[in-house]
Amino acid sequence: MDEKAIINLIIKKVGHPAFPISKIGDDVAVIPFEKQSLVISSDMLVYSTDVPPGMNYSQIARKSIVMSVSDLSSKGVIPYGVLVSLGITRSMKRSDIESLIDGFSSASNDFGVRIVGGDVNETSELIITCSMFGFSDSIVKRGGAHPNESVVVSGPFGLPASGLKILLESAKADKRFKINALNSLYVPTPPFKLGVELHKSGIPTSSIDSSDGLAVSLYEISEQSGVCIRIDNIPVPDGLVQFAKTNNLVADELVLYGGEEYEIVWTIPDEKFGLANRIAKRMGRRLMPIGRTLSKPTGSVYLTDGGKNKRVERRGWMHLN
């Protein structure tokens, strides 16, 4: 059974009458509380599927925090605290564990998230589950997009997929591109403040993080919002076209179907794009408009390619093993 099938089975069997799990559909759970809601997510980092070759323990710890920071901040929620459940292997040395803890410490500072608890266990491979939470009046949902809005991303896609090609399949790259590609894998940096600020401004109608890849993220928005998405400007990073050519790869494939991405995808009404972009610039980021929402066919994603519409496949979520 694959992940989606298992999740569907869980939703079917475990749905609580007062809290149907199927209503969640976002990467976070929202629990109404007094004035604000508790927003919480849980992510398990698994050594054999989530850790690329060459990543050090400090970077592994950081990535486990990033996975959850990305969940919350893409929904516009400031991460408040995190519980870290550690599964340590017997072969890990004291220096490995210290490096891991240093990674938690610096990620905690970088993202302003307090480590408030957790537990330590012995496992046959390194496992880190982060349960991160924040408090918020509302979240940006996946299902809030309307037709005729701009589809906008926080940065280019495809560097992590290229990095994996370099690490796992010995793809060739010039020095600068290689550094960027590996850096995107080893030190992923979600635009977490931008996610929060845009939500605060009330601009985005929908949003999603992109850890399953751009194509899957766009499909989630199109399906849950009941719109079509047409991509006119595929967000290709500098050097990727050359990299693809050199290695006989298809650039669009790397951009659309790679995983390990930590950008945010939003839909934004046209008249608010200017304001959104000013907010982004103030934070040293830029928004990249990549396409538009259309009224139909709902739940579909297209790419304009030389005047023709090409269907984007609903796939992605590349694991490392």
Added chain:
Amino acid sequence: MDEKAIINLIIKKVGHPAFPISKIGDDVAVIPFEKQSLVISSDMLVYSTDVPPGMNYSQIARKSIVMSVSDLSSKGVIPYGVLVSLGITRSMKRSDIESLIDGFSSASNDFGVRIVGGDVNETSELIITCSMFGFSDSIVKRGGAHPNESVVVSGPFGLPASGLKILLESAKADKRFKINALNSLYVPTPPFKLGVELHKSGIPTSSIDSSDGLAVSLYEISEQSGVCIRIDNIPVPDGLVQFAKTNNLVADELVLYGGEEYEIVWTIPDEKFGLANRIAKRMGRRLMPIGRTLSKPTGSVYLTDGGKNKRVERRGWMHLN
């Protein structure tokens, strides 16, 4: 490095100035929020260390929920919701996964806790991290005991340790004792409603769950409260003395130093014991007074044995591998 050493290193390095992790000391983190606090805990169940031979997948799922229910309810907090991070192995069959999900479903009903989210991963052994939370005005702490109070437990100890002796070392037992011992391992049942009701009544001055064993639990209370604990009536279950004799084991060892226990330990002022016991009886349970808190030596635990005081060792937390 053992668990305690790793936790101490984490506390030293990751303590957040605004939220020093060392202040936690309980099995739960308490996050002040509007009127009430968010109370949250995270526990990882690991197949190789937490699953005894013969336990089925439905029982495994239930146990993972029980571990967290025990954390919260021993602190007097009603569990509200849980996020379940699953690590499934490639060799698990569809029927195994269905059995696992059935276990979550029935545990969710048994303990009234909503499964509100989580994620699914592939791991080299089965891993389940439960992050459970509730909302409360306060918790019963480990450090609230005073001298001259009753030390009280929710039931006898030693059945899980006996069950492990039966399963792992072929210890002999009569049919009835064997059923009780294995049942305590396969279907642990924390007195979760009693934990909540006693806290509501304001009776306990301190409390702790006992998953690391009775001795360690008593030490935690004595150390964090700055009292001495003297055990006068060791809580031995029916049949355990005979079981120990048959297998050349020491009964007190099984009671004090076994792990996998899901009872609660409280300290209670003498004049309130009658009321506490009436509350327990109303819920079909009984409180067992096992000893007293004394003013000194602080941080120590003794057992009266034929008029003599015998020092209890600070050990326990027996793992299955």
